[in-house]
Amino acid sequence: MGFFSYLRSSILSKIVMAITGAILVLYVIVHTAGNLLIYFGKDTLNSYSAFLHSLGPILWIIRVVLILSAILHIITSIKLKFENWGAKPTKYAVKKYLKAKFSSRTMIWTGLMVLCFVVYHLLHFTFRTTNPQHYYPEFYQPHNAVSSVILERFDVYRMVVLGFKNPLISLVYIVGVIIVGFHLDHAIQSMFQTLGYNQKHYFPTIQKCSTGLAIIIVICLISIPISILLGLVGGGI
Numbered sequence: 001m002g003f004f005s006y007l008r009s010s011i012l013s014k015i016v017m018a019i020t021g022a023i024l025v026l027y028v029i030v031h032t033a034g035n036l037l038i039y040f041g042k043d044t045l046n047s048y049s050a051f052l053h054s055l056g057p058i059l060w061i062i063r064v065v066l067i068l069s070a071i072l073h074i075i076t077s078i079k080l081k082f083e084n085w086g087a088k089p090t091k092y093a094v095k096k097y098l099k100a101k102f103s104s105r106t107m108i109w110t111g112l113m114v115l116c117f118v119v120y121h122l123l124h125f126t127f128r129t130t131n132p133q134h135y136y137p138e139f140y141q142p143h144n145a146v147s148s149v150i151l152e153r154f155d156v157y158r159m160v161v162l163g164f165k166n167p168l169i170s171l172v173y174i175v176g177v178i179i180v181g182f183h184l185d186h187a188i189q190s191m192f193q194t195l196g197y198n199q200k201h202y203f204p205t206i207q208k209c210s211t212g213l214a215i216i217i218v219i220c221l222i223s224i225p226i227s228i229l230l231g232l233v234g235g236g237i
C-alpha cells in the first residue's frame, strides 16, 4: 500500500484517527497533570519546566511524534468529513442526526477551534511572541548546592501568572479549554468504538467515563486562570 493510499480506505482512516487521537489525548492528560504543579508553588513548576527542557533530544522526539500525530489527525478528519458529505443520504439520516450528541455532530468544528486555540497557545507560551514582556529568567540556588552557586532558568510560573492576570487572555483560555473538553468527550468514546470496544452492554460505561474524563480535564485546566484572576495563585507577582 502506497504512502497516502490509506486515504482511500475508510476503516484505515478511522484507525489512523483513533491512534493519533489517543497520542494527543495522552499528551493533554500528562500536560494537565504537569500544569497542576502550579498549585505547589513557583519552585515546583519552574523545576518541572527546567526538567522537561533538559530532556533535549527526548523532548524533540516527543514533539515530532505530537506534530506528526496532529497533522495526520487533521488531514484524515477533513478527508472523512468530505467523504461523509459526499455520501448518499439514507432515509434514517434525519433521525440519526437528531439522536447524535451535540459533541459528536460538531467534531470537525470543535477540532478546527482546538487547532486555533493551540496555535495561539504556542505563540503565547512556547514561542512567547504574543506577550514577550511576560518572559523572565529566574535566578535560583539549587537545593543540593554546596557553595552559593546561582543558576538561571526560565520563570514559567511568572509568565503564566502575568498572562492570566489579564482577564481577556484568561477568557480565551477558559473558552478554548471548554471547546477542547467538548472535542475530547466524543473523541475518547469514538476511539474505543473504532478499536472494537462497542458492545451494547459496556459502551454506555465507556461513554460515561469519556464524558467524566473530559469534565475533569476541563475543571483542572480552567481552575488555573480562575485561581490567578481571584488572586489565589501568584498573588505576590
Ligand code: HEM
Binding pocket: 028, 031, 035, 049, 052, 063, 114, 118, 121, 122, 125, 126, 156, 160, 173, 177, 180, 221, 222, 224, 225
Ligand atoms: C489552562 C490551560 C493551559 C496551561 C496553563 C498551559 C500551559 C503551558 C505552558 C506554560 C507551556 C510552555 C511550557 C514550557 O515551555 O516550559 C505549554 C506548552 C504547550 N501546551 Fe499548554 N497549557 C494549557 C492548555 C493546553 C491545552 C488544552 C493543550 C492542547 C490541546 C496544550 C498544548 C500545549 C502544547 C502542544 C505545548 C508545547 C509543548 C512543547 O513545548 O513541546 N496546552 N502549555
